[in-house]
Amino acid sequence: MSRIAIPDGSPFGPDNLPYGVFSTKDGSRRVGVRVGDTVADLSLLLLDPVFAAPTLNPFMAQGPRRWAEARERVRSAIEGPVPKQALHPLQEVRLHMPFQVGDYVDFYASEHHAANLGRLFRPGQDPLMPNWRHLPVGYHGRSGTVVASGTGVIRPCGQRKDPAEAAPTFGPSRRLDIEAELGFVVGAGSVLGERIGVDDFADHVFGAVLVNDWSARDLQAWEYVPLGPHLGKSFATSVSPWVVPLAALEHARVPLPGQIPAPLPYLRGAEDWGLDVDLEVEWNGERVSRPPYREMYWSPAQMLAHLTVNGASTRTGDLFASGTVSGPAKHQRGAFIELTWGGSEPVTVKGEERTFLEDGDTVAITATAPGPGGSRIGFGEVAGTVLPAVES
Amino acid sequence: MSRIAIPDGSPFGPDNLPYGVFSTKDGSRRVGVRVGDTVADLSLLLLDPVFAAPTLNPFMAQGPRRWAEARERVRSAIEGPVPKQALHPLQEVRLHMPFQVGDYVDFYASEHHAANLGRLFRPGQDPLMPNWRHLPVGYHGRSGTVVASGTGVIRPCGQRKDPAEAAPTFGPSRRLDIEAELGFVVGAGSVLGERIGVDDFADHVFGAVLVNDWSARDLQAWEYVPLGPHLGKSFATSVSPWVVPLAALEHARVPLPGQIPAPLPYLRGAEDWGLDVDLEVEWNGERVSRPPYREMYWSPAQMLAHLTVNGASTRTGDLFASGTVSGPAKHQRGAFIELTWGGSEPVTVKGEERTFLEDGDTVAITATAPGPGGSRIGFGEVAGTVLPAVES
The missing domain is CATH 2.30.30.230 (Fumarylacetoacetase, N-terminal domain)
Structure with missing residues (x-):
């Protein structure tokens, strides 16, 4: 013993x-x-x-x-x-991968991230779409390529087209990026036609993990209209090995920053499911960002309520993630496309000017949250190293 | 015996x-x-x-x-x-459901369908997006709500917003629709980083099924920017019970109608994977449409080559569907939003003028393809009946 x-x-x-x-x-x-x-x-x-x-x-x-x-x-x-x-x-x-993924849905719940990407992808237009403050926008990702932390991330190939080019070209992504997110794992599912109310969140969700939603911005920018991201995201999504139980996050629960206009009744609840989780992003061992989860506009309970309000069933192992966690300040942005403003404002990493990911780069995302009596609750880390494209 | x-x-x-x-x-x-x-x-x-x-x-x-x-x-x-x-x-x-679904990807491979929906969803703009003739546009759907033919389809609730309304309202979909599609089932998967070439299609794909991608057009129209369809599609997708082996479709293989501009090399192959499959759509027992699969712009071999060109792995049971099969003629349209032009041109079903689906309506999609010696290869049918919304 x-x-x-x-x-x-x-x-x-x-x-x-x-x-x-x-x-x-x-x-x-x-x-x-x-x-x-x-x-x-x-x-x-x-x-x-x-x-x-x-x-x-x-x-x-x-x-x-x-x-x-x-x-x-x-x-x-x-x-x-x-x-x-x-x-x-x-x-x-x-x-290893801690759970077998059923469906994987990725949301877009940070107002700062959505507005930054709107400005970068659709310059000159209103950065937030008209629906954004009314519902947690989300889409299905590829569950078969959700991988354990530490799995190498092969640089994806695909079609890219600069606005200046007449036609797309094929090759390795030149704008490989990360998205620092929290993911929520469904433990107890629900049947077709059943809705999970915002206040029933803890009856269904088992816990939370860190997610890195690797993103090829050039592939994404060309492909995403009108049906959303596909190959720009489907090559790999990494999750941390430790699933933090919801019960361990009791002291991290906080009110949301505020929702105007008030959401429709099915998105309103009595319980606070904002989460005071501090993320950190390390690029080749240097901390480049500290995204604050408490700044997220939509709560994970609202995400799940929305996901099932049409009667969609859920299964044990379903994963839904928050989308990039970005705060209002520049050093709080959870994606490099935001941090470097589309590559136009490089950051210094170990003395080098960097914009998007290069082969051999390693990104590690860590997080902690408040626990009882001044203690901290750790999420561990989700890490991955970029491997060269397979060109043939 | x-x-x-x-x-x-x-x-x-x-x-x-x-x-x-x-x-x-x-x-x-x-x-x-x-x-x-x-x-x-x-x-x-x-x-x-x-x-x-x-x-x-x-x-x-x-x-x-x-x-x-x-x-x-x-x-x-x-x-x-x-x-x-x-x-x-x-x-x-x-x-029963013939296979356990891994990931489900839905494409958008009919030029006639994509152009019709472009005109209806984005009036006054170019109906086809600039990427459409360069790659088979597709997105991930919800694999957990792919159901067997015969499963009742509960009318989904969700947010809808008419352009004339100031804010969205919540309630049962008022524009419930179908999409008549062919689906392809991956038998032998592929690992992360591996590409499936267009001419390796038959080494990986086991067979084909009929798919009805039930769609709530009002939910979809409000939610789909910028990340694509979500709740407008995720409540149910029905598949036919019989998986027709690829080998049974040898006599149905035909050249594609033609692709201009020529696609990038990874989408070009030596083999013909156009398919001469005749679909029929019956609404409450009355045939309302005959979508011709041979008119599809992108082949299923191109869809799979595209899906994996970024190194995404595939698994046994992965399902990818063609998107709505629509031909050039009005009676060849595979979705009611096209057939009734957004509800403005009703069709007569059993003597009644109809636009979108009403509770109690049954839709059955059937298909056959040419076999050897003048025989026909049957797909059977995918059928479903609309059940009233669950409002609480």
Whole structure:
């Protein structure tokens, strides 16, 4: 038996307890919880076969009462001595995609991001579309290319056309970008015809992850009318390995900055689902942005209520993400196209002037949120390195 | 032992042999093949456990050589006497969703449809966007709401805004529509970074189904800028129960009508993947349209080549659909918004003037294609009935 040591000030203390899927050299994938810099094997700690599964889906499908009960059991278990074979130093395990993705929807919930992209993609027009303040605009992304943090991101090829060119050309993207986002994972789904009300959010959503929605801006700009982004986004979307349970974000819940005009009744709720999460974006190890999630216009509860108001069903493992998190200040922008204003205002990264991503670049997004008693709740990181295009 | 009787002129003769998933009163879901009006249970006919699965996915994942071999074995088996317990009259079985959908992408490959919708959604502007003749425009739809033919379609609620209104209102869609499409099912997938060339289509695509992409035009018109359709489409997409193998469509392959300008090299191939499939749309039992698939501008091989040219991976069960099939003539339009010109030119259905769908309406889409020796290859039908909105 052994006690888990938690470093002072760790954002992975007993008030966080995020879930992930890991493997060791000699074992198959199974569910673990992160405590400090230790991964506790839940299949051994709680002796429950649902945690011997290679994804979180079977556990998430059990619903919110079970999530609360398991959280309590984990919290008790880690206080006392624990069987030694259930514990692994973080650096000795391999972390995997924590859940199998059902559908993936990406929203566009930051007013600052939407307005910046409007100015860049549609200069001279009203930066926000007329619908933007009435509904959380979103679209379906490719769930089959949602990948675990650490997966290499191959530079995509595709059609690009500068306004000055007469016809599109084919080749590797020249404007490869990131989008720093929070993603929300549906645990308990809903059937066709059922709506999930804004105040029923926590009955359905299991937790949150960090998302990097890699974006090829040149492909996107050419292809996106009138049916939205496709190949500019579908080549890879990375998620962090630890799913932070909603219960760990209780102290991060804040009111939204304000919605004018008031949204339609189905988007109004009694509970606050703004989230005071601080993101950080590191480009080759240098911090270039600090996007504040608390500035988001639409809450994740509104996103889910909107997504299902037409009767669309949801499934365990559905992922919906916020869209780029950008604050009002320049250093709070969560995409490089905004940070460098379409490439016209380079940023300095490790002494070099940079605009879009180059082969070999690594981007890591991290985040923390307030926990009880001045503690912090960590999300860990979502990271990826750009690999050269495959040209043949 | 028993012989299978095939009615004269049946479009389900030995040159078709489409695969589906069925159950009987006393049995679980398993894979069958349709021969005339009989369903042959392949788990008994070929004594292969892959056909005892509740979806076609395990069989489809085995790849094209195995598909060809199984087709030969089925063709031989149905010539001779067959164990009686392997055969079920079609009207005594229940047909299910034939495959588990991975990602669902919907294209926009009919020039006539795209131009008609451009005129209706963006009057006064060029009906085709500048990108339309350069790439097959498409977007991801909701795979979790792809349903089997026969599933009731609940009228979706959502935000609508007429141009004359100052703000959007909430309520049931007033412009519920259909889109008659062909869908293509990926059997053998591809990994991240791999491209599927236009001439490798048949190595990856298992077969084709009919698709009805139910569409709420009022929701769609308000929400779709700038990220594309979402709730206007995500409430239900119906597919036909029989997956027609690509091999059964050999005699339907024709050149495309013509592409000007010539597409970029990655969209050019040596093989013809235009398809001479005749669709029919019945509204409450009255035929209102005959969309000709042979008029489509982009081929399904081009759609798949485009979808993967950025390195996006594909999975067994991925579904990609053509978008509405519309020909140049009015009676060849595959969506009611085109057929009735935005509701301004009603059609007569069973003696009544009709524009968009009313509660209780049933739409059935059927199709056939040429087979060898003057025979026809049947797709069966995709049907659905509109159920009233759930307003609470």
